[in-house]
Amino acid sequence: MPAEPAARGDLDVFEYALLRVVPHIERGELINAGVLVYCRARSYLSARTHLDEDRLFALDPCADVRGVRAALHAVECVCGGGARAGQAAGDDAGRRFRWLVAPRSTVVQPGPVHTGLTADPEAESERLLDLLVR
Secondary structure: OOOOOOOHHHOEEEEEEEEEEOOOOOOOOOEEEEEEEEEHHHOEEEEEEOOOHHHHHHHOOOOOHHHHHHHHHHHHHHHHOHHHHHHHOOOOHHHHHHHHOOOOOOOEEEOOOEEEEEOOHHHHHHHHHHHHOO
16 A cells, blocks of 8 residues: 655755766766755755766766765765764754855766755655666
8 A cells, every 4th residue: 555645744845966977077978976965944964875887987988986986975974964074064954065065166066956845855865866866
């Protein structure tokens, strides 16, 4: 039997952005490698990542996979807060999210921020990762 849909009052606004790997900025080609999800009402911030190395190597046979994985891991650490977040350790989840989605010209970049409604931001993170990245 399918689960009952959440009542409108049970839903909270959330924001999300894709994490993109752009091996050559000048070419503009990219692959999606993760998703950031932020829900202010629940003080929830997470990054879920999945790097498809074959797709990355199709764009750049000499891609620095270790460097890309390290950058994705750093985003996960900032999302988690605490000492692993480095200088962002004392910032609240919203401030860390805004810093992570700020435009940048690096190999790992955030995409535009989108919004939605959810009853479960953690489940939403997994759903978006499956839908948009894997």
